[in-house]
Amino acid sequence: MKQILFFIFLSFSFKLTAQPDDSLQIRKIYSAALTKGKAYGWLDYLCNNIGGRITGSPQAAAAVDYVKKELDQLQLNKVWKQEVMVPNWIRGEKEVAWIEQGGKNIPLNICALGGSIGTPTGGLKANVIEVNNFEELKNLGREKVSGKIIFINHPMNPESINTFSAYGEAGTYRYDGAVKAAQLGAAGVVVRSLNLSLDDFPHTGAMGYNDSTPKIPACAISTNDANKLSAALKQNKSIYLYFKTSCRKEKDVLSYNVIGEIKGTEFPDEIVLVGGHLDSWDLAQGAHDDGAGVVQSMEVLNIFKTLNIQPKRTIRCVAFMDEESTWTGPVLYAKMAKQESAKHIAAIESDAGGFSPRGFSFKGDTLKCLTVMKWKKLFTQYGLSDWDFGYGGSDINQLEDQGTLLIGFEPDSQRYFDYHHSANDTFDKVNRRELELGAASMAALTWMLSEYGVK
Amino acid sequence: MKQILFFIFLSFSFKLTAQPDDSLQIRKIYSAALTKGKAYGWLDYLCNNIGGRITGSPQAAAAVDYVKKELDQLQLNKVWKQEVMVPNWIRGEKEVAWIEQGGKNIPLNICALGGSIGTPTGGLKANVIEVNNFEELKNLGREKVSGKIIFINHPMNPESINTFSAYGEAGTYRYDGAVKAAQLGAAGVVVRSLNLSLDDFPHTGAMGYNDSTPKIPACAISTNDANKLSAALKQNKSIYLYFKTSCRKEKDVLSYNVIGEIKGTEFPDEIVLVGGHLDSWDLAQGAHDDGAGVVQSMEVLNIFKTLNIQPKRTIRCVAFMDEESTWTGPVLYAKMAKQESAKHIAAIESDAGGFSPRGFSFKGDTLKCLTVMKWKKLFTQYGLSDWDFGYGGSDINQLEDQGTLLIGFEPDSQRYFDYHHSANDTFDKVNRRELELGAASMAALTWMLSEYGVK
Numbered sequence: 089m090k091q092i093l094f095f096i097f098l099s100f101s102f103k104l105t106a107q108p109d110d111s112l113q114i115r116k117i118y119s120a121a122l123t124k125g126k127a128y129g130w131l132d133y134l135c136n137n138i139g140g141r142i143t144g145s146p147q148a149a150a151a152v153d154y155v156k157k158e159l160d161q162l163q164l165n166k167v168w169k170q171e172v173m174v175p176n177w178i179r180g181e182k183e184v185a186w187i188e189q190g191g192k193n194i195p196l197n198i199c200a201l202g203g204s205i206g207t208p209t210g211g212l213k214a215n216v217i218e219v220n221n222f223e224e225l226k227n228l229g230r231e232k233v234s235g236k237i238i239f240i241n242h243p244m245n246p247e248s249i250n251t252f253s254a255y256g257e258a259g260t261y262r263y264d265g266a267v268k269a270a271q272l273g274a275a276g277v278v279v280r281s282l283n284l285s286l287d288d289f290p291h292t293g294a295m296g297y298n299d300s301t302p303k304i305p306a307c308a309i310s311t312n313d314a315n316k317l318s319a320a321l322k323q324n325k326s327i328y329l330y331f332k333t334s335c336r337k338e339k340d341v342l343s344y345n346v347i348g349e350i351k352g353t354e355f356p357d358e359i360v361l362v363g364g365h366l367d368s369w370d371l372a373q374g375a376h377d378d379g380a381g382v383v384q385s386m387e388v389l390n391i392f393k394t395l396n397i398q399p400k401r402t403i404r405c406v407a408f409m410d411e412e413s414t415w416t417g418p419v420l421y422a423k424m425a426k427q428e429s430a431k432h433i434a435a436i437e438s439d440a441g442g443f444s445p446r447g448f449s450f451k452g453d454t455l456k457c458l459t460v461m462k463w464k465k466l467f468t469q470y471g472l473s474d475w476d477f478g479y480g481g482s483d484i485n486q487l488e489d490q491g492t493l494l495i496g497f498e499p500d501s502q503r504y505f506d507y508h509h510s511a512n513d514t515f516d517k518v519n520r521r522e523l524e525l526g527a528a529s530m531a532a533l534t535w536m537l538s539e540y541g542v543k
Numbered sequence: 544m545k546q547i548l549f550f551i552f553l554s555f556s557f558k559l560t561a562q563p564d565d566s567l568q569i570r571k572i573y574s575a576a577l578t579k580g581k582a583y584g585w586l587d588y589l590c591n592n593i594g595g596r597i598t599g600s601p602q603a604a605a606a607v608d609y610v611k612k613e614l615d616q617l618q619l620n621k622v623w624k625q626e627v628m629v630p631n632w633i634r635g636e637k638e639v640a641w642i643e644q645g646g647k648n649i650p651l652n653i654c655a656l657g658g659s660i661g662t663p664t665g666g667l668k669a670n671v672i673e674v675n676n677f678e679e680l681k682n683l684g685r686e687k688v689s690g691k692i693i694f695i696n697h698p699m700n701p702e703s704i705n706t707f708s709a710y711g712e713a714g715t716y717r718y719d720g721a722v723k724a725a726q727l728g729a730a731g732v733v734v735r736s737l738n739l740s741l742d743d744f745p746h747t748g749a750m751g752y753n754d755s756t757p758k759i760p761a762c763a764i765s766t767n768d769a770n771k772l773s774a775a776l777k778q779n780k781s782i783y784l785y786f787k788t789s790c791r792k793e794k795d796v797l798s799y800n801v802i803g804e805i806k807g808t809e810f811p812d813e814i815v816l817v818g819g820h821l822d823s824w825d826l827a828q829g830a831h832d833d834g835a836g837v838v839q840s841m842e843v844l845n846i847f848k849t850l851n852i853q854p855k856r857t858i859r860c861v862a863f864m865d866e867e868s869t870w871t872g873p874v875l876y877a878k879m880a881k882q883e884s885a886k887h888i889a890a891i892e893s894d895a896g897g898f899s900p901r902g903f904s905f906k907g908d909t910l911k912c913l914t915v916m917k918w919k920k921l922f923t924q925y926g927l928s929d930w931d932f933g934y935g936g937s938d939i940n941q942l943e944d945q946g947t948l949l950i951g952f953e954p955d956s957q958r959y960f961d962y963h964h965s966a967n968d969t970f971d972k973v974n975r976r977e978l979e980l981g982a983a984s985m986a987a988l989t990w991m992l993s994e995y996g997v998k
Contacts, residue, residue, distance in 0.1 A: 118702070118704065119702045122701045122702050123701055123702065246577045246578055246976070247573070247574045247577050247578065249573065249924065249925055249926065249980070251976075284976060285975065444899070444955045444957050446926070468928075469704065470704055471704065471901070471929075471955075473923075473928030473929065474926075474928065500899045500926075500955060502899050502974060502976045502977050502980065503974050503976075503977070506974070519957060519958050519961070520740065521701070521706075521739060521957045521958075522957050522958070525704070525957065
């Protein structure tokens with residue numbers, strides 16, 4: 089009797105855990121990605137034929153059409169667009185900036201931060217005060233700050249091994265710098281670019297205002313020129329900085345999340361989502377951020393079709409619109425998901441670049457996380473050794489209150505901030521194999537989730 | 544009594560295993576590499592001021608002087624050069640090749656393989672036969688092969704996750720192709736470049752002859768042009784291929800291994816070696832192969848000096864001369880090591896590129912390997928999750944019969960063969976942080992080895 093019970097237990101637990109065949113299926117998925125993948129070609133088109141896809145732009149609209157068309161060609165069960173009104177911030181003319189020093193104008197590489205107001209038409213000229221952080225700013229007080237340009241020269245911490253930790257810490261100066269400076273009467277703010285390299289690219293990115301503080305123009309300065317400005321200020325504290333930006337916010341624009349799915353054969357009402365965001369900043373091609381994530385998510389469906397895998401659960405790819413500014417697309421998608429009868433059991437996001445895979449990061453119910461993290465041993469031979477509790481992704485995190493297991497795909501992070509939000513984020517910075525291995529990693533985990541669900 | 548024995552055992556085992564302070568020391572080592580490192584500047588000089596450093600060349604000589612000078616400046620206990628006679632193979636004029644097709648000459652990107660004889664002065668023109676492997680070649684037989692140019696179009700396997708496995712498998716066609724083709728009477732051999740990308744760079748590398756077979760000229764063709772040639776042959780099997788190379792071997796030249804060391808305070812006669820090879824191929828700057836390994840090894844000493852670490856065991860950095868051709872430098876170094884009273888307890892080699900660290904590979908006595916592999920948990924937070932039995936490195940492997948524990952530093956392998964042995968292996972392909980993290984990883988393991996030895 090005991091023996092029979094033991095076998096019943098064994099056969100039951102066998103169904104809930106990974107099977108020997110899983111490793112064969114995963115091997116097939118990697119081979120398909122590395123030999124029959126479409127991701128690299130898709131990314132080429134998104135970057136080189138369409139380019140930067142800021143929300144509200146003609147490029148973003150072209151990208152929506154392109155992704156829809158390509159998903160249509162995969163012969164999925166369903167492909168559709170979800171309407172969403174998105175912000176329409178326009179950079180305007182190329183920004184100009186210089187230091188006035190000894191009768192000469194020394195040019196600086198700057199760019200307006202996303203969402204910023206522009207300077208007056210003639211530009212903004214004022215003395216500059218350099219601070220490293222908000223405490224230094226506060227200690228200066230209103231009298232010293234009033235009418236000045238505040239230069240926040242806070243470098244990303246090079247000692248952080250994971251560069252996203254350094255980004256998280258330094259990012260507050262980009263987002264909140266204008267408000268904190270304006271609270272003390274500053275006329276403008278210049279923030280050191282969030283870049284661990286020394287180069288001439290200014291890095292844009294979202295910044296915020298609030299209703300109780302005057303709006304002042306905010307821009308980012310390249311790391312080389314942040315050092316140059318800092319050195320000039322050490323020589324002479326009374327130099328003038330001039331900058332001119334003509335960015336502005338226009339009326340919201342109709343845009344779309346683009347969605348494609350393969351229906352599950354056994355549990356069609358359980359959805360495994362894979363996604364990235366289709367919008368990018370305007371300065372570059374949005375190759376690593378996040379063209380890579382979009383084409384990898386599309387590739388997951390392509391691999392399933394190529395290998396003729398009929399998943400037990402529904403697999404859905406979402407190219408989200410508006411991750412960079414106000415998350416209108418992801419928020420609206422989550423709202424729709426809540427109204428569906430189907431449940432999003434898990435969601436995987438790729439939004440950390442098309443680099444060599446390192447692992448996955450999990451957020452959600454601890455037991456669910458642990459169930460999936462047990463599959464790690466199937467993935468270590470593919471370089472995916474880091475499976476930790478952590479973060480899902482800006483887009484999929486909107487599904488958090490629906491009990492969805494959130495999974496962030498984690499590629500190597502060392503090069504990401506060299507490119508992120510700058511004109512340097514171009515197709516040639518993406519390595520084909522690294523991109524494909526990422527897509528394969530996502531497809532393999534998607535396959536496991538579709539086979540076993542999340543208990 | 545039992546309790547006392549237990550405490551004696553405890554205090555003994557405590558000394559043999561990692562301490563809590565180790566993680567603090569390792570953290571300091573990473574911080575020093577990421578904020579005070581010299582590796583990137585050194586590599587810049589080696590690549591951009593000196594360039595390709597093929598054995599016997601003026602560049603190799605300049606690199607020896609430069610490394611010696613920089614090691615001298617670190618104020619080590621000892622810096623010296625070890626004399627070694629090295630091969631002096633000279634490429635000569637830039638190679639020329641074309642397909643004669645329909646009265647037109649279609650140019651091809653080729654380069655002579657290292658060690659090859661040149662073609663006759665007027666070049667070599669013959670019909671071409673394409674084979675994928677040596678079995679196909681053998682099946683053709685002498686009658687079909689005689690007088691022809693054999694085109695070995697064997698791609699590296701894209702399905703290998705670790706690209707070095709694919710290199711190992713395909714590498715035999717580059718090294719042995721000329722002999723196998725000449726055994727059947729071929730006039731020359733053209734080998735598909737060992738590159739997983741499709742591009743226009745031919746990749747050189749060592750090839751071999753033997754005494755019982757006529758020497759025929761051997762060259763590599765870019766992956767794009769291998770595909771072009773293959774397509775042309777599918778159209779018309781009787782097209783002619785022309786190529787002209789003027790490479791030749793000249794008399795051996797005096798060169799040097801460059802060596803620097805910090806003497807151990809407690810066990811000066813136990814040496815931990817860190818090394819890479821200073822020679823490169825001539826086509827490029829030898830940035831990833833293996834300028835990176837040399838400057839990372841130098842950086843290990845620099846970090847010890849910067850942090851004022853006085854190691855218990857002797858730390859020795861070796862910039863080996865002649866890894867690429869005939870290992871004269873590494874062989875002579877091992878001979879000298881055998882004659883020293885000091886013993887090389889462990890050797891770490893970096894010769895897989897300056898990419899993001901992934902782990903270490905161990906070769907030697909199993910128990911010694913396992914002792915060191917237990918330290919893995921100190922390193923996983925730095926991205927070093929892959930600690931496996933495997934391979935040391937071409938240079939340090941010469942120490943194998945002295946009982947030295949051989950350790951290969953393993954960075955991410957995905958991009959390496961895009962650059963390896965081609966004009967594409969330039970300084971700009973190396974990411975500063977990735978290079979520094981590699982140096983830190985080697986320094987941290989060197990520190991553990993110097994503290995605890997290898998039991």
